[in-house]
Amino acid sequence: MSSLNAKFRRSHRGAQEAGRRELISRSLQSAQHCLEDQDYGTAYAHYLLVLNLAPELKTSVKETFQFTLFKWAEELDSLARIQDLFNCYEQALELYPNDEVICNSMGEHLFRMGFRDEAAGYFHKAVKLNPDFADAKENFYRVANWLVERWHFIMLNDAKRNLTYLKAIENAVCSGCKSVLDIGTGTGILSMFAKKAGASSVFACELSKTMYELACDVVAANNMDSDIKLLHLKSLDIEIPKHIPERVSLVVTETVDAGLFGEGIVESLIHAWEHLLLQPKPKNQDVNTKDYGQVIPASAIVFGMAVECKEIRRHHRVGAQEVAGVHLPHSVKFFSPTYAFAGSEETVEPYTTEKLSRIPGGYVPLTEPFQIMTVDFNNLQELKSLAHRKSWKLSQPVIEGGMLDAIVVWFVLQLDDKHALSTSPSEETCWEQAVYPVQGLPDYSVKAGDTVMMEVCCQDCYLKIQKISFLTSECGMDCSDRDDMLGLGNEAELCNALASLQTTSEQDGKGQVCVLESTEIALLNNVPYHECFRAAMGKVLSSLNPSKDLESMDIDRHGSGVNIQESQNKSSSDVVPDPLYVLDVSEGFSILPIIAGKLGPVKAYSSIEKEQHQAVLNVISEANNFPKETLEFWLSHLEDENVVLQRPKSDKLWSIIILDVIETSGLIQQEVMEKAAISRCLLQSGGKIFPQYVLVYGMLVESQSLLLESAVQGTEPTLGFNIAPFINQFKVPVRVYLDLSTLPCVPLSKPAELLRLDLMNPLLNSASREVKLYTLNAEEQ
Secondary structure, three states: OHHHHHHHHHHHHHHHHHHHHHHHHHHHHHHHHHHHOOOHHHHHHHHHHHHHHOHHHHHHHHHHHHHHHHHHHHHHHHOOOHHHHHHHHHHHHHHOOOOHHHHHHHHHHHHHOOOHHHHHHHHHHHHHHOOOOHHHHHHHHHHHHHHOOOHHHHHHOOHHHHHHHHHHHHHHHHOOOOEEEEEOOOOOHHHHHHHHHOOOEEEEEOOOHHHHHHHHHHHHHOOOOOOEEEEOOOHHHOOOOOOOOOOEOEEEEOOOOOOOOOOOHHHHHHHHHHHOEOOEOOOOOOOOHHHOEEEEOOEEEEEEEEEEOHHHHHHHOOOOOEEOOEEOOOOEEEEOOOOOOOOOOOOOOOOEEEOHHHOOOOOEEOOOOEEEEEEEOOOHHHHHHHOOOOOEEEEEEOOOOEEOOEEEEEEEEEOOOOOEEEOOOOOOOOOOEEEEEOOOOOOOEEOOOOEEEEEEEEEOOEEEEEEEEEEOOOOOOEEOOOOOOOOOOOHHHHHHHHHHHHOOOHHHOOOEEEEOOHHHHHHHOOHHHHHHHHHHHHHHHHHHOOOOOHHHHOOOOOOOOOOHHHHHOOOOOOOOOOOEEEEEOOOOOOOHHHHHHOOOOEEEEEOOOOHHHHHHHHHHHHHOOOOOOOEEEHHHHOOOOOOOOOOOOOOOOEEEEEOOOEOOOOOEOOOHHHHHHHHHHOEEEEEEEEOOEEEEEEOOEEOHHHHHHHOOOOOOOOOOOOOHHHHHHHOOOOOOOOOOOOOOOEEOOOOEEEEEEEOOOHHHOOOOOOOOOOOOOOOOO
C-alpha cells in the first residue's frame, strides 16, 4: 500500500512539474509576443511569473527582463503611476537584489522625483556592486554634491576647529556633564569627542539619511557603536523616554551657517532647553555642574563691516544702462534674490556667502568692523525673545571712500569661557562669511565721514540686515531706496522722478521689478559677451538677407539710424521681406533675442518661462521701439514643452538657434550634442547654431587648498578618528564653481586645448586628441 502511495505521489509531482514547465514555456512565448507588440506591462507580468516559477532562468532572461522593466517603467512614469513604478522596481530587486543596472535605474527615477537621499543609496549600491559601471558612477557623483556638502570636507580638515571643540567638550565632561546629546551630528565627530572625554552616555541625532548612515559606519569603525546611540531624527522630534531615557546635561552642536542662525540653531536649542536638557546653571552660584544643563557653543558675537567689492557688485547689481545696443530703461529694477523687498512671499535666505580672502579682485573695507549683536545659547529667555525682538538700527562711520557694495558679516563662536572660534575674513578658517549685497539705492558712492545705516532683525530663523543706506557728511542727505523716499534734498532728482511718474501708469508707478539669480545678473553685466553675440548674429543675418543693410536697420545705432517702426511705415509699395527667425533656448534670463531683433527684419523667440521675466523683456522691447510682433515667447507656442526644438512654422526654418552649452558651474551641459544634432535639422541654409563651437582648455596645478576642499586627508586633522575612508566615498572627481584666479595653487603646465566641441560640424570634434603637458621649470614658475 505504501509503495502505491509513493508511486502516486511521484506521478503527481511529475504531472506538476510538467505543468510548471508548460506554464513557463507559454509565459515566455507570451512575453515575447507582448514585446513585439510593445505591450510592456503584460510582458513584464509574464516575466515576473516565469522568474518566480523558475529562478534557474534568472541568468538567461536577465537582459530581456531588464529591457522590459525599463520600458514599462517609462510608460508608468509618463502616466504618473508612480506607486506602480516603484512597486515594479521593488519586485525586480527582490529577484535581482545585486543587479547594478536595476539599482542605477531605480536611483534615476528617484532622483528625477526629488528623492535625492534615496537615489544616492541606489547609486552607491550600484557602484559598490560594479566599480566600473560608468553610468552609476556619474549619477553618484552628481548626487553626492547635494547629499554630502563640500563644506564637510573643509571642516573635517580644519584641525584647529576640531581641536578647539575637543578641548571645550573635555572641559564640560570633566566638570560633571556626563550625559551628552549631539544635535546635527554629521559624521559623528563631536559625539566621539564626548565619549573619548569620558561621557557615560552619548546620544546623537541626524536628519539626513545619508549622513546618518555615514555616522553609523564611522562610529562603528571607531569601536564606539555600543557607546553612542544614533537617532535618525530631527532634534525637535526627540522625546523622553521614547528616544533618550532622561534629560541630558550637555548639548553639543555646530548647526550654524555663515550667517549664524541659518541652520536653525535657535529653534533647536529652545526645544532642547524646554524638553531635553537639565535646567541651566544659576548665574554667579557655585553649584555642582552635573545637576545642570549647558550648551556648547555657549554664546556668539556677530560682527559686520561695509565693503567695496567689484565681484559682489557684478553679481547683484546691473551696472550698464545699455548692453550691446539694447537700452535698459530706468523703469526696470533688477534685484538678486537676497534683496529683502524683491516681492517674494517665500522665506529666502537674505544673504549669500563668500570666502572674502579669496574673492576675485579682493575687497576694500569702508568701515571699521562693528558689533551687530550677541546671543547667549545658555539663556532660554534670550533665545525665545530673538524671533520677537523688534528690528534695531545701526550706523557706522565711513573711513574709506568707495562704492557701498555689501555688508559682510562673521561671528566669534564662544564654545566656553576659554575656547572660541572666529569666522572673520582675516582668520585662517574653513568658514565663509555672510554677504548682504546693497541694492535699490539711487547712489552707492560713499566718502570718508559719511555714515552707513541699516536695520537688523532676527526673522524666519535668519539674521537679516536690511534698509541699508548712507547719510552724506555734507548736507545730511539720506541715500536710501527710492521706493521708500523720493529724492531727499535733491530737486533735480525729484523732478526726474515726478516726470517718470507722469509717463507711467499707476499700476507700474514703482517700475517693473525683476528678480534674477546672481549668475544671471553677472551675465547681464558681461558687455563683451553680448557684443560678441551681436557681431556674430549680425554677420549671419546679413549673409541671409544681403538685400538689406542690417546696420541701417539697427535701432538707434550707426549708419542711417533708421527706426524699424519707421521703415515699416514706408510706402506700401515697398516689398516687406520675410522675417528671419531666431530662437534663444538658453536657460535663464536673456536679452539675446532683443539684440537679434535690433539687427533687421527678425522674428525673435525667447524661451523664458517666468511671467515676471517675460514682462520685463516686453518693457525692454517697448523702450527700444520694438513692434509688438518682433519678440514672442516660444513656450506659449508649444503643445509639448518637453519638445522645445521645433520649426518656427510648418513651412519655415530657423536662421539662428542659441543653445546653452556651458553651465555656470563650468560643466558642459548634458545632451548638448543631441540638441545640436536636432538644431542642425531645423536650420535654413546658411543658418547657424550659437555658439558654433566650444574649445575646452586645461592646465595642471598643484593645490593644497583644492585637496583640503575635496577629501579628508587622513586621520591627523580629525585627531586620530577614522572618518576619511567613509566620507571620502562621497568625494567627486570634478570640482565645479572653481575660480582659478583666486585658487591658491602652483601651475605645473601652460594652458592647453583639450577638446573641441563643434555644434555645427561634429566631424571637426577632437575628443580623443592627445595633448602634451609639460612641467614648468623654476624660472617660469
